[in-house]
Amino acid sequence: MDLALEWDRHPGTGLRLANELAGAAGLAVAEDLGPAPGRLGILAARRDGELVGWAALTGDADARARTEPVYTSRYARRIRLGHNDFEPATDAEETVVEALTAGLAGQARALGYRVLRWRGTDIGPEGRAATVLGAVAVGEYARVWTAEPRTWRAPMALTFGEPVDCVLHALTESTEPPGQSLVVALLTPDSADPVASVATSVVGSAAYIDAGSGISYRDVDPGGLAALVGAVITELHDQVPQALVLRVFEHDDQRIRTALATAGLALSARCRDYELALGSAN
Incomplete structure (x- = not known):
């Protein structure tokens, strides 16, 4: 009709x-x-x-x-x-x-x-x-960037810049929206607080990062951010197998845009x- x-x-x-x-x-x-x-x-x-x-x-x-x-x-x-x-x-x-x-x-x-x-x-x-x-x-x-955790492979350019201490992961259940929440943070020897972090929500088979509110950083170059995004994808692959796709909503941030491209994500929508x-x- x-x-x-x-x-x-x-x-x-x-x-x-x-x-x-x-x-x-x-x-x-x-x-x-x-x-x-x-x-x-x-x-x-x-x-x-x-x-x-x-x-x-x-x-x-x-x-x-x-x-x-x-x-x-x-x-x-x-x-x-x-x-x-x-x-x-x-x-x-x-x-x-x-x-x-x-x-x-x-x-x-x-x-x-x-x-x-x-x-x-x-x-x-x-x-x-x-x-x-x-x-x-x-x-x-x-822009919207995507990766498939099951098939993603770390690009050759994906390395942490020095100095880097460790990356911390936290995976919890969430209620709004119902699903899971993954936080990955980057530490350095000189800082007790994270110098960068990425918060990801997972609902059903889709993982999502709003770069405006979910990615924070200070004194981290695009290479360090790219490695942190790579750590997110790796954690999704290992710990959240139902996550078939990761989408990142990037709010016209050149540093984050460079990091996403370096991490091997594909530009899927403008x-x-x-x-x-x-x-x-x-």
Whole structure:
């Protein structure tokens, strides 16, 4: 059945949709989608009556509008995992997000906006929709790096710089999100506190590091950080065999980016800002 799009400007629409999804997906709570400053309305997508996505339209300065298209099952996974879902888009996800973004482009144009902006990965539904709609990437704010602990091999360049005392590992159970938490820390003879540490969460078969909050360092070069990341992958291989993939979300940090490449991780996705020129309403 074709998608049905519903445009609603009521301030309570976001909360209603979030509660509908929470009930359908068995989530205790959904993120707060209550009234927000500058919100102009929300476009929901349904297939055979089932909510499959939505996108809020927010007015910005200089005749620019913003949106954040959501595919419901991906949104539910994000809540369960505790972080964004960086899997490549399926055809179904691309279809819904493209329809939502195109629909909001029409709403924004009718309201006098000249540009619609959104963000997402180049391999996700947001990026694939941008390609189809003719949007352009106007910035890159982060990247996603991956490795498979079962098959990863330490590159020749992966060595600790001197002086290095030891690497400490701690693996514990976690509740939010439910799974395991691994912390690997680097010590030197001259410091009682770690000079670098990496915190990894493992949910199901996926391990995840948010480099912005999960990697800390001081006076450590990229080679030392790379060796620490290698220690994380080795520990996942040895102690967390169900972890089939490690994903690292890197927030435009050159030192961490160099370390991840040195450690042999693959750049799997680029997180970009997209912009679609709307022209004028007829």
